[in-house]
Structures are given as C-alpha cells and as structure tokens.
Amino acid sequence: MNAFAAIDRRALALHLAVIAVLFVLQFVLPAYHHGIMARILVLAVFAMGYNLLFGYTGLLSLGHAMFFSAGLYGAGLSVYHLDWSVPAAFGAGLAGGLVLSAAVGFLALRTTGVAFLIVTMMFGQVAYLFTLYFTDWTRGEEGLTLPQAARVLGPLDLTDPTTRYFAALVLFTIALFVTLALVRAPFGRVLVAIRENEERTRMLGYDTFRNKLGATIASGVICAASGAAYVLLFGYFGSSFAAVQYSILPLLWVLVGGAATTLGPLLGTILMFYLVDLSNDLLNSRFPDWDVSYLGIVGVALVLLILFFPKGLLGSVRDRWVRWLP
C-alpha cells in the first residue's frame, strides 16, 4: 500500500514539475518558440484525448479529427455567426464534442479492431464532408477567421502572446490532471483491462461496452476542448482540420511520445513539431540547393525512433528504467 502511495506521490511530483517547467518556459523562451509552445500545448491536449482511447483502452480510431473539429466548429461558428462570448463558445465546442462522441461511440463501438478503425474513419470523413457541404456557413476548405475583438475573455485579450500561453497552459494542466485522475481511477484500470483482454474483463463482471463508451466520450470531449481552444486562441477554422491527416497526427504524436503514458502526448507533439521545423531549418541553411523535402528527414528520424524506442519515447523509458511512470 505504501509503495502505491509512493508511486502516486512521485507521479504527482513529476506532473507538477512538468507544469512548473512549462510555466517557467513562458519567461525564457524566445518569441517564436513561445508562440509555438502555446500551439503545442493546445494540440497536446488533442493528443491526450486520443491517447485515452488508443493508449489506455486499446481502441485505434482514425476519425478523431471529427472530435477536434466538433470543438473547433462548435466554438468558431458560435462566435462567427452568433457573436457568442468566449466562455459560451468554448462550452458550445465541448457540447459538440460530447454529443458527437456519444453518438459515434454508441454506433462504432459495436465493432472492434480493424472494423472500428474503418468505421471511425468513415464517420470522420462524413464530418469532414459536412464542413465542406455547409460551405455557406463554414466557407469550406477556405475557412473563416475570428476577429481579434471577439477573442477576449473578460479583461483578457486572448490574442496577446502572454495571455494565450497562459490560457493554453491552464487548458493543458486541466487536461493532464483529468487524464491522470481518470487513468489512476478504477475506471482507468478497467480501460487498461479491456485493452489487455476484453473477454476476461467482461467475464469479471464489467460492462465493457459502457466503459468503452465512457472512454470514447471522455476522449471526444478532451479533443473538442483542444479544438475549441485552438480556434479561440489562434482565430482560424477550416475544413483541413477535419481532414483525415488530423486523425493521423494525434496517433503519430501518441506513438512517438509513448502510448498509455500521460506525458507521452506532450512529448510526441513537441518532438514532431520540432522535427519538421528543424528539418526545414537544416535543409534551408546547409543544403539550400538540394531538391529534398523535410519529409525525407522526418521519415528517417521516425524509422530510427521506432527501431530504438518501439513503444514510443516514454513507453520505452518506462519499460527500461522508470517503471512507475504513469
């Protein structure tokens, strides 16, 4: 029992330390990285939502862009067409994610494995086509911008870099501790049990469908929170965020950082962003005449990563060195 308590204290201390580091980074990061870090924190929440379903529950979805977009469009359209305030629009985004994930979960969870992947991808594609079909409202692939004047929270101007960073950090902190609490709670244990052996979990008396539905809804709402925050903080929403690549990206971020680790999504999101950014810098500065895309470097890096960290960075770290990592 004491050992469990110690693990929890260590985990809590680690997570608090991560938040503290992110807080301090606000004051030391150069302007560009400061702005980028705010984006990363918001997108890491998307990855954390995805991780809850994929990493902990073992359900591989390729339609999570629809949950991100539910938040993005729920909040964006509320501000753009209805002049809703930021909190109300954020609430609309969350509600969009809640309703959509409940509906999709209820239908898609009748399938498992590859079928679940395909069904979620199809629902994701439907959501993407919805954003195009209602172009009169959404401007489809071109998208819409929110005026700076509408992106205020009381006295706080969300377009101010400092405010934006703190807003992103608050959202990230809430999502991180909610995720941590969920996966440490009995509910989270059941999810892991389902991942490891669904039949056995059912045999033990658990209603696996209800638990999986709960995980889908929690995952969808967290992803929607990320989408809603993204549009309110950065001012743009368009169909590209609903396209299949935004279903693949959180999978990639989670795989790189470490599936079923609470901090893996953040690490994966940071790593993938800087892999792209620094590859571009490297090609621009060292090999300007090479007709090579950054994608080549990113591809090689990912292959190496999978060779040496097959469970993602933090997943492999946990396996080899830090067993208590949540």
Next chain:
Amino acid sequence: MTGKRTSLLLPNKNLTRRTALKGMGAAAGLMAAPGFVRYSQAQSSEPIRIGFQAHRTGIGAAYGRWYERVTTAAAQAINDAGGINGRPLEIVTEDDGTDPKRGAEVVEKFANQHKTDVVFGTLFSHVVVGSAPAAGELKMPYYVVSEGYHVASGSLNRYVFQPGITDVKAQVRAVGPWIAENVGKKITLVYPDYAFGHDHRDKFPERFEAAGGTVVGLVPIPPTETSFTRYFPQIPSDTEVIYHVMVGPGVLTFVKELGEFYGSSGPKLFGFIDSLEAVDINSPGLEFLDGSYFWEGMPRYLQPDASDAVKAYRAAVGIDDNGASVNDPKDVSTSAHMFGCWETLYIIKEAMEAAGYQGPADRAKLVEATEALTEFPEGPEHPQGLKVFSPMIHQSFGQQYISQVSGGKLNVVHTTSIEDGMYEPEADYTSMPL
C-alpha cells in the same frame, strides 16, 4: 548659479558632472559595441528581408515550385537594379506545406525568428486565410498572390494585401460578357462543391446575364469525387457552353470523361486554366480541349504581339515560348498565376521606398504607403499589364486574357479591359486600426 544651470541641462539634480561624463562615456561605448554598430548599419546597408511563404510540399507544390523560381528571379532583378532604398533584397523561404496551420506558424517564424521585414506568398486560399490572423496579430504586412476573393471581401485584416494579382470575382465578371457574346448564351457551370467552386457559381452569373446570357444548369461536383461521367447527364441538353473550373488531380479524368461523353458534338467549353496549370495542354486525353477557351491570368505561350517587358520577364523567370522551363520542356509553368510574385515584389519595393522604410518599426507606415498606391503601369515591373489598386479592399484590378486551344497551343483571342472586372468595394480596411 552653476547648480541652477546644471539642473536645467540635467533633469536629475543629484547628477554631478562626473556621473554625467560617465554616462556619456558609457553611451559612447554602447555605440561602439558590435550590436549597436550593426543596428546603425541596418539603417543603410543591411538587406531588406522578405519572408516567402512557399508551397514546397502538399497539394500546392507545383505552384510553389514556380512561385519560388519567379520570386528568386524578381529578387535578383531588383537587386541588380540597386535593391530597395539602396538596400539589397534577401528572400527567406519557409515551406508552408500547403497547410493553414503551418502557414500561420511560418508567419510567426518570419516575424519572431527570422525577423523579416514583411511576409510574402502564397497561393492556396486556405493557407492565406489561415495565416492572416497571425499576420494581423503580429502587425506584419502580408502580401499574398492568391487570387481568392478573401482579401477583397474584407474578411481578413488591415495587414493583408493582394496587389499583384486580380481576384476571382473580378476574373469571372470580366469574362462573362465575352462568353455570352462570342461562345454561347446558354451556359452550364460545372464546379467543385466547395468554397472555390461556389465563388464561381455565385459571382459569374451577374455580368453574364446582363450581357444576355442565361445560366441553364448548375452541376456541383462533390469533393473527393474521382469519376465524373455520372454527373454529365445533369447538363441540360440546350446547353451551348460548359463552364468548368475543376481543380486537383481529377481534372485530367474530368476532361477525358467529358470528351468520351460528348464525342465531337458537345457544347463549347470555357474553363479556367487553374485546372491545367503546370499540365501540358498536349497531354494524352486532353485532345478534346482543342477549340475550347480558357481564362488565363497571363498567357502561357509567347504571343506574337508580346511586349519587350513580357519577353524580358519570361527570360528572367526561365520559361520558353511554350511556357515550360527552359531547362526541361516537360516542366510546364503556372504562368497564369506566378507573374503575381514578380509584380508583388515590385509593389513591395515601391511601397517601401514611398514609406522611407527603415525597419520593422516602420511597418505601419508601410501599410499606409501601400494603401496610398493607386496604379501600377504596364512595363518591366508589371509585365502582365496595367493594374488599378483599390486601397479600401487591398486588391488590384487588371486585365484578363481569354485564350483558345488550337494547334496544341493556347492562343490569346481576347483581352478584357480592367473595367470589365471592376466592382464596387464591399469593405474598407483603411478604417481598421493599425
């Protein structure tokens, strides 16, 4: 008495002559420090840095490749002629991946890391619209070559300009009357069923119908569609002209299937060359296009009456008489759009010189100086033709070219006037705060 004089000269009464001298010495030392020297020189000889947001990867890569070549050529020409305000021009390129999220990040990178003076680019509307909030928040002048109506609509912000290329609304308005008078009066529009296609659907009919034409059919093609034959029966049988604006990889299939559907007896065709930019007009399957008409922003093939300015521009950007790369005849250019990069760089130069631009602190002055521009005369700097700039909507108006496919080439058969495409401004950016 002395004390009183000192207090007049030096606001702090406790300041002695010794501390004042120390302060002056420190100031002199600061001026001699490397950083300050660098800053002083920046006013006169350091390059003007222009961040170029390029579609190097993603769906816009074919456009991006040519936008980059034209931009490099224009920067070279400007530098050869003495630069901007006597300072050389340096192009800093970043790949936007033809993605709006990355586009916005690239604008931030230009502003905060590369410390460019302005940002310039790019074609695809969603990247421009996605990047615009970042440009507005960072107060970074953002000159785009996108031809979308997004700038002129007033939906972006005061820092976004499109002075070097006309917008889709002006383009479709300009060609409408000519189609009605020369090709046919009953037209069916075939367009992709999303924002780009809707712009054509919504903005084309007004002037076409005013010239006696009638839109007899609308055939929206759903996005992600790869086969088109089943949509062709929706085209009314009395259609005299099919107006098509398909884009993306499906366009070759679209034209081929249209040809198979109609054989040699179908309606006449009018299309936007956007469909076939960077595609050889003589590609297999495109034979059906022979005799059809296309809008071109600037002629792909060298025309017999081309001006010296056009010839010089084509030589500088490296395209042959067929509009392909001089190094590779199969590398067809995006000539209907890429001239906008050349012209926009010259407009940035003109605005910077008018503003007496010294550095980022003058960005607001640069915005106002750009808004003070009204006309860009035809010549080496504007080879596509004269442009009239509307400061209220940050958008230029210019002439359009209508070409016919014959003998395996696109030959210009009509050049619209600027007035053909003009419309009343529907927004006023100049009233927005800087």
